[in-house]
Amino acid sequence: MAKLAVVFQSGKGHTKTLADSILKGINSVEGVSGSLFEIRGQDIQEGRFANEGLMSALDNCDGIVLGCATYMGSASAIFKAFLESAFQPRWFEQRWKDKIAAGFTNSASQNGDKLTTLFQLSIFAMQMGMIWVGVSDLPGNNWSGGARSDLNRLGSWVGAMGQSNADEDKPSIGDIDTAERLGARVAVITRRIKDGVAYETERLSEPGFRKNNIARKDALAGLRD
Numbered sequence: 001m002a003k004l005a006v007v008f009q010s011g012k013g014h015t016k017t018l019a020d021s022i023l024k025g026i027n028s029v030e031g032v033s034g035s036l037f038e039i040r041g042q043d044i045q046e047g048r049f050a051n052e053g054l055m056s057a058l059d060n061c062d063g064i065v066l067g068c069a070t071y072m073g074s075a076s077a078i079f080k081a082f083l084e085s086a087f088q089p090r091w092f093e094q095r096w097k098d099k100i101a102a103g104f105t106n107s108a109s110q111n112g113d114k115l116t117t118l119f120q121l122s123i124f125a126m127q128m129g130m131i132w133v134g135v136s137d138l139p140g141n142n143w144s145g146g147a148r149s150d151l152n153r154l155g156s157w158v159g160a161m162g163q164s165n166a167d168e169d170k171p172s173i174g175d176i177d178t179a180e181r182l183g184a185r186v187a188v189i190t191r192r193i194k195d196g197v198a199y200e201t202e203r204l205s206e207p208g209f210r211k212n213n214i215a216r217k218d219a220l221a222g223l224r225d
């Protein structure tokens with residue numbers, strides 16, 4: 001059974017609607033099971049996120065879907081604190097290398113600068129050595145017959161975007177269903193990789209990587225730099 005985590009932050013529940021939808025998509029795929037993990041402000045002290053139980057549960061997953069609200073054109077501060085907490089020791093040890101990753105965000109404005117949030121999430125995943133999966137749906141609501149209920153109506157491929165009106169409690173049904181389809185896509189791809197040909201992946205700490213580079217430098221001395 002492939003295991004996927006949906007890790008999210010949501011202040012007022014709008015982004016949680018997308019997280020629930022991603023989870024629904026994941027669990028619709030046979031042989032894959034998903035779990036939700038909420039990042040809460042109470043786990044942050046002096047700006048640093050600390051919840052070892054949650055982090056080690058993520059260590060045991062085959063993939064992690066990351067999502068948070070867009071605040072001030074950026075990933076929310078609470079979620080950023082969680083991302084930064086992966087630096088030591090998980091980034092140093094390449095612990096999440098080759099796990100599958102994907103992302104989602106929600107904001108009030110149609111644009112709201114939320115692409116920045118998806119960039120932050122995808123860059124994080126790639127710094128962690130993870131394999132990023134984007135949205136595969138064609139763009140919706142981009143012609144005269146388009147509607148808010150269209151799939152991928154915000155035309156985003158880096159990750160799933162949601163937009164919810166400030167006086168309503170949910171993004172559009174188009175966004176909710178697009179998130180569900182991203183969850184299913186991530187699950188199918190994770191299962192395919194997990195059930196595929198087994199492979200060993202090299203994991204190096206920074207000192208180990210430096211040692212290899214010193215050996216390379218010595219081996220190449222006088223040849224080229």
Ligand SMILES: Cc1cc2nc3c(=O)[nH]c(=O)nc-3n(C[C@H](O)[C@H](O)[C@H](O)COP(=O)(O)O)c2cc1C
Binds near residue numbers: 009011
């Ligand atoms: C501190 C703060 C900053 C925000 N910044 C943006 C923004 O840059 N762009 C935008 O479109 N909406 C912005 N919003 C609106 C939220 O993105 C929107 O209400 C979203 O649905 C919140 O999701 P949540 O209920 O999961 O927290 C901001 C809201 C807050 C509280």
